[in-house]
Amino acid sequence: MNIADEHSRWDEDLASYAVGALDTDETVAFAAHLATCDRCRGELHRLAPAVELLPASVEQLSPPPALRGRIMDAIAQERAAASGVPEQAPAPATTRSRRGASAPARARHGGSSGSQRTPLRERLRGWHVPVLPAALTAAGVAAAFAIGLVVGGGSSTPDRTTVPVVATADAGRAAVSGQLISDGGAWHLDVRQLPQPARGRVYQAWVMRDGRDVEPSTVFVLARDGSSTVAIPQSLGSGDQVLVTEEPAGGSPAPTARPLLSATV
Amino acid sequence: MKQRRTIERLADEELMTLVQEGEPRALEVLYDRHGGAAYSLAHRIMGDRQTAEDVTQEAFVSIWRSGGRYDGSRGSVRSWVLAILRNRAIDALRRSAARAPRLDYDDDGALEAQASEERTDGEALRRERARVVRGALQELPQDQSQVLGLAYFGGFTHREISDLLDVPLGTIKGRMRLGLEKMRTSMDEAI
Numbered sequence: 193m194n195i196a197d198e199h200s201r202w203d204e205d206l207a208s209y210a211v212g213a214l215d216t217d218e219t220v221a222f223a224a225h226l227a228t229c230d231r232c233r234g235e236l237h238r239l240a241p242a243v244e245l246l247p248a249s250v251e252q253l254s255p256p257p258a259l260r261g262r263i264m265d266a267i268a269q270e271r272a273a274a275s276g277v278p279e280q281a282p283a284p285a286t287t288r289s290r291r292g293a294s295a296p297a298r299a300r301h302g303g304s305s306g307s308q309r310t311p312l313r314e315r316l317r318g319w320h321v322p323v324l325p326a327a328l329t330a331a332g333v334a335a336a337f338a339i340g341l342v343v344g345g346g347s348s349t350p351d352r353t354t355v356p357v358v359a360t361a362d363a364g365r366a367a368v369s370g371q372l373i374s375d376g377g378a379w380h381l382d383v384r385q386l387p388q389p390a391r392g393r394v395y396q397a398w399v400m401r402d403g404r405d406v407e408p409s410t411v412f413v414l415a416r417d418g419s420s421t422v423a424i425p426q427s428l429g430s431g432d433q434v435l436v437t438e439e440p441a442g443g444s445p446a447p448t449a450r451p452l453l454s455a456t457v
Numbered sequence: 458m459k460q461r462r463t464i465e466r467l468a469d470e471e472l473m474t475l476v477q478e479g480e481p482r483a484l485e486v487l488y489d490r491h492g493g494a495a496y497s498l499a500h501r502i503m504g505d506r507q508t509a510e511d512v513t514q515e516a517f518v519s520i521w522r523s524g525g526r527y528d529g530s531r532g533s534v535r536s537w538v539l540a541i542l543r544n545r546a547i548d549a550l551r552r553s554a555a556r557a558p559r560l561d562y563d564d565d566g567a568l569e570a571q572a573s574e575e576r577t578d579g580e581a582l583r584r585e586r587a588r589v590v591r592g593a594l595q596e597l598p599q600d601q602s603q604v605l606g607l608a609y610f611g612g613f614t615h616r617e618i619s620d621l622l623d624v625p626l627g628t629i630k631g632r633m634r635l636g637l638e639k640m641r642t643s644m645d646e647a648i
Contacts (some may be wrong), residue, residue: 204630207630207633207636208608208614210637211637212547212612213608213609213613239638240532242637242638242640244532246594246605246609247609249590249593249594250497250500250591250610252494252497254496255492255493255513256510259492259496259514260485260492262510263484263513263514263517263518264484266514267481267518268481270518270521271479271481405526429519429522430515
């Protein structure tokens, strides 16, 4: 395949990417391509105003006045939880804390907290998906279940949450099992029977949030039996995804391969 | 802590800096500016007011937590807010058992169903712009507006749309691209 044909393949998917209509693994691959392709970034930038017309086209309604108060109550609750001060505002029925890790746990694992958000952006500069990939979280759940295999169960107790790991079609027929676990607020990924990566290659975990950001996480290797327990230092919330790809030794600044495993919080 | 009146005069990007610093009034002002558009999009995707409220709340709490991830080089705050809202809404839509494509949503009907006292002068401009934009969308060939609607408002992937409409994937990709190109051209002509 020559360079023109190769680029044509990405160009065909550009509009789907812009409106959030790619599968999870396609989105990861496209985002990685964007990081290296000025032409596609330029095209995406050119089409972005058209994509922005879509939400502007819906009939504009007035939100109920009480919604504003409920949101600010939820924020007050978040702030109280972060500062350790008992909350004053009652929690709305539909709100629950989704900060994955307690502040001490986040500090222990190097994750971000409310007052440490900017350094995260600095740390991830150049890794962001540029424009409106969208629906990654949502599409990821459905796509993973459509093309993959659930290889672990999920459950939740007050101090422990387990999320099933899904092997994508790219994981082949390996009898992988695994779970993403939050224990006392700190997240780790337990995998079993994952095939050893090729020589000179490693596995790398990634955190995907809100369909926009692909954050590098832990680079890891396997024990001889194909198992590994991998700390995920980031704080995870509902809808966030942890993905695993095979990468060159030392890890990569952006994914270079399609995900083999996926877990959606 | 800045006074609310001072905060209200700040640009969106400056508000995001304050959100990163943990200033709740900045988020409150952001909600006042973009909450209506966010709720409207949520209502369009979810189809009912209660879940639209829940999704809007989820999105703004998420913005509070993730304000540090906003990057001005990638677009406006409004676009970012609406992208987060859409992701939350599509996520909720996919979690719900009853998910069916809505090919014939009537936005004007939603307006008529709204109590007249809820319509404020401050929203008139937004509504007028929406009408103009909707007119541009209606000028698209139906097969192009349909695939864009299924993808953006329905949360369907291009493969799912291909299966749903029983049309080759390449055709779906082409319709999506043509639709966006025509909308982009319409914008240029309008300007």
